[in-house]
Amino acid sequence: MWYWMDVDEMSGRGGAPAGGSWTPGKVAEVLGVSPVTLRTWAARYDIGPTLRAGGRHRRYSDADVRRLQHMRRLIDRGMRAREAAAAAFAGPDETAPGVPADRLADELEQAAEDLEFASVAALLDETLDSIGAAATWVDVLLPILRGLGGRWVRGDVCFESEWVLTSEISLALHRYVARFASAPSERGVLIACCPDERHSLPVEVLRASLAEVGIPAVYLGQMVPAETLAGLASKLDPVLVVLWSMSATTVDDLLCRRLQRGGVEVVVAGPGWEGLNVHGAPWVNDLAAALDLAAARLKI
């Protein structure tokens, strides 16, 4: 199983750099190659460890390990080691466009099934980097999530893998969003799930897509208490509130009304609102429509 280890666990001593510090032995184990292969790669392709721990000992950082995992995947897909190293270490933008979405989806699904957190994270980062948030969502993640929903209905136990995948998607989107500069003082879009709603991924993707095009947005998370949302909406004075609900059981039309009465423009989003006339609030039920609407309101 691939996993991130705590630095003290690995080196047996404290004071190591934050953010991951891997021994070559551990990296070799995680990649499923011999330590000799790892050393050969380092010598031939200049992809050795970049950290130094306690003087002479070289250590791999999290970023080193991620790039090596990427390289390993490219090799598994049939690329020669030299080209794989060049591609993985040139930066993600130049690497993944050739990989079909269904292949990425299969790899992700398998990694989640095997409970390989680090591998799921690296694949998600790679995919987001190379094709962006919308295509990652529509072409790679939606088919997997819908498949999981189908399994769930059939009574197939996939709770653990679903949890691994969905929590890593949230984390990867968070990392992705952090790369885009934002002007916190600007009025923007406030995104929230209804108070009983835990299905947050669609609006997390919306938040990432807004970041990509420079639309300021604040994402409040799952199950946002009505009181909290109403308070934040009045204090932050957003251009728009996107209120997400995945199913009829989580819709909160009173909250929508309350926000509107406070002078806020609300867009209701997601299948939960289907067929409801929520006090004239526009309804969006796909990512592109939500993006268009936000862009139109912010005149971008």
Ligand code: B12
């Ligand atoms: C992942 C998941 C979870 C995760 C959510 C993690 C997270 N952070 O989001 C967890 C484990 C928490 C979870 C919990 C539950 N879940 Co759940 N879950 C799912 C799963 C597998 C994917 C959800 C998802 O993100 N879907 C996104 C896409 C894939 O949904 P879609 O319907 O195809 O997309 C439509 C729209 O949303 C729109 N769209 C797509 N993307 C975007 C983006 C934007 C911005 C917009 C506007 C629209 C939009 O396009 C589609 C056309 O309508 C679905 C299965 C499924 N088919 O969705 C079940 C599913 C939604 N869950 C379900 C259930 C029953 C539950 C629980 C009640 C289970 C339980 N007993 O605890 C709880 C509910 C908790 C709650 N109070 O909300 C049911 C809902 C049935 C219903 N209609 O009421 C589903 C459909 C599974 C099933 N087949 O029965 N779940």
